[in-house]
Amino acid sequence: MKIAVIGTGYVGLVTGTCFAETGNNVTCVDIDVKKVEKLQSGVVTIYEPGLEVLFERNIAQGRLKFTTSLEDGIKDAKIIFLALPTPPGEDGSADLKYVLGVADDLGPLLKDYTVIVDKSTVPVGTAEKVHARIAARAKVDFDVVSNPEFLREGVAVEDFMKPDRVVIGTQSEKARRVMETLYAPFVRQGNPIIFMDERSAELTKYAANAFLATKITFMNEIANMCERLGADVDMIRKGIGTDDRIGKRFLFAGIGYGGSCFPKDVQALAKSAEEVNYDFQILKSVMNVNQLQKTTLIPRMKEFFKNDLKGKTIAVWGLAFKPNTDDIREAPALENIQTLLALGAKVKAYDPEAMENVKGILGNTIEFCTDQYEATEGADALLIATEWPVFRTPDFDKLAVQIKSKAIFDGRNLYDVKTIRDLGFVYFSIGR
Ligand SMILES: NC(=O)C1=CN([C@@H]2O[C@H](COP(=O)(O)OP(=O)(O)OC[C@H]3O[C@@H](n4cnc5c(N)ncnc54)[C@H](O)[C@@H]3O)[C@@H](O)[C@H]2O)C=CC1
Numbered sequence: 525m526k527i528a529v530i531g532t533g534y535v536g537l538v539t540g541t542c543f544a545e546t547g548n549n550v551t552c553v554d555i556d557v558k559k560v561e562k563l564q565s566g567v568v569t570i571y572e573p574g575l576e577v578l579f580e581r582n583i584a585q586g587r588l589k590f591t592t593s594l595e596d597g598i599k600d601a602k603i604i605f606l607a608l609p610t611p612p613g614e615d616g617s618a619d620l621k622y623v624l625g626v627a628d629d630l631g632p633l634l635k636d637y638t639v640i641v642d643k644s645t646v647p648v649g650t651a652e653k654v655h656a657r658i659a660a661r662a663k664v665d666f667d668v669v670s671n672p673e674f675l676r677e678g679v680a681v682e683d684f685m686k687p688d689r690v691v692i693g694t695q696s697e698k699a700r701r702v703m704e705t706l707y708a709p710f711v712r713q714g715n716p717i718i719f720m721d722e723r724s725a726e727l728t729k730y731a732a733n734a735f736l737a738t739k740i741t742f743m744n745e746i747a748n749m750c751e752r753l754g755a756d757v758d759m760i761r762k763g764i765g766t767d768d769r770i771g772k773r774f775l776f777a778g779i780g781y782g783g784s785c786f787p788k789d790v791q792a793l794a795k796s797a798e799e800v801n802y803d804f805q806i807l808k809s810v811m812n813v814n815q816l817q818k819t820t821l822i823p824r825m826k827e828f829f830k831n832d833l834k835g836k837t838i839a840v841w842g843l844a845f846k847p848n849t850d851d852i853r854e855a856p857a858l859e860n861i862q863t864l865l866a867l868g869a870k871v872k873a874y875d876p877e878a879m880e881n882v883k884g885i886l887g888n889t890i891e892f893c894t895d896q897y898e899a900t901e902g903a904d905a906l907l908i909a910t911e912w913p914v915f916r917t918p919d920f921d922k923l924a925v926q927i928k929s930k931a932i933f934d935g936r937n938l939y940d941v942k943t944i945r946d947l948g949f950v951y952f953s954i955g956r
């Protein structure tokens with residue numbers, strides 16, 4: 525099948541590559557000329573494990589192409605995916621200018637029946653808006669389908685190739701058949717394609733992200749209680765996670781959730797609630813608690829250094845909002861670094877993949893190190909903000925010599941509390 529994907533970021537590039545991998549002919553369109561030039565020259569523009577192999581294979585076999593021209597990109601496409609940004613607008617609601625802008629442009633370009641698919645995370649009612657914008661200028665029949673994406677960064681290819689479920693919102697029988705054919709190879713393992721109406725599909729996406737953000741936040745609050753009551757959040761996690769109704773995943777306490785989606789989607793759902801005069805109280809708490817949680821280790825660091833962080837050097841391990849990605853959007857590390865700088869501390873940072881992106885924001889206000897031990901060399905304390913595998917079993921003997929105060933502030937609960945204290949470290953973690 526000929527497919528076009530408009531927007532070649534995290535979702536668009538993974539979507540396009542994975543559909544090419546199952547034998548479709550895919551053209552990805554992006555307005556970012558530099559990005560498209562890179563992709564055309566065979567360079568993957570995001571860090572995503574497993575993507576490069578598929579990307580190279582499908583380019584070599586002529587199934588994956590890139591262009592900046594919407595008209596060329598959608599030529600003969602049976603399905604057009606919109607994988608465009610939906611960033612928060614000034615009031616926190618999802619800004620639909622990219623999605624609706626492309627919808628305006630698509631109308632006159634459609635030559636035959638086409639299925640237009642919203643893959644972006646969009647508020648309820650967007651499929652109707654996209655339909656109206658296209659219909660205003662289209663001369664052919666078309667359907668607009670909602671097909672939210674549930675992939676996680678860092679495991680995006682795996683999530684896309686083996687989804688827990690595929691949600692498709694459409695009331696058109698014709699569009700349903702097209703989507704069913706497209707997704708058949710992805711649900712062979714028995715995971716379902718769940719068909720529903722467009723509005724329910726749109727809300728399913730926000731419900732999933734908001735629920736997961738709430739689950740994490742609940743555990744962070746339990747962790748905060750553990751600290752006050754002398755309990756261990758890891759034990760609580762195991763104790764409740766074994767209950768199937770609760771589930772083992774997404775129960776890890778830490779310095780809050782970040783990323784390009786949880787923060788913006790929780791906010792957008794709260795805004796949607798406001799628009800229909802519904803007081804969605806739990807979401808407000810989730811946002812407030814998460815904001816506080818991000819810098820929850822700072823007061824402990826202040827106390828440790830007797831309220832004087834001025835001139836202290838803090839090594840920061842991990843800048844990305846989570847491991848296995850170079851994405852730093854809403855990363856708790858950044859909030860901590862900015863707070864540390866404001867308190868007069870110096871920061872030496874290391875991240876396996878995200879340093880280039882942070883340089884773009886923080887410039888030379890912090891020192892970027894070539895490895896984790898260059899960051900800890902001569903530091904007064906270590907702050908761990910992202911649980912990259914390489915931080916899990918470090919050379920503790922080396923750290924004991926390098927870190928002047930022997931203090932480790934661990935925002936991701938990487939080490940066993942007793943073991944690390946027995947090694948002579950002063951160890952602070954979350955909820956333990
Ligand atoms: N990043 C993620 O893990 C996930 C993101 N989503 C949702 O998917 C959507 C896209 O997110 P990302 O891929 O992360 O965004 P992104 O920012 O990485 O990529 C968006 C791309 O669209 C391009 N673009 C902007 N305007 C354009 C236009 N008029 N024509 C063609 N290209 C244009 C940009 O240049 C950029 O390359 C958002 O709604 C997001 O909430 C959903 C699930 C997972």
Ligand SMILES: O=C(O)[C@H]1O[C@H](OP(=O)(O)OP(=O)(O)OC[C@H]2O[C@@H](n3ccc(=O)[nH]c3=O)[C@H](O)[C@@H]2O)[C@H](O)[C@@H](O)[C@@H]1O
Nearest residue numbers: 673674675676677774775776778780781782783785845846
């Ligand atoms: O809509 C999206 O963009 C995506 O958002 C999340 O994926 P992602 O943001 O890539 O990463 P997650 O693995 O969900 O982690 C999000 C944040 O939660 C934090 N987290 C996660 C799990 C946990 O137990 N504890 C915890 O603090 C992570 O450190 C990270 O900062 C969802 O998991 C995806 O299903 C969804 O498609």
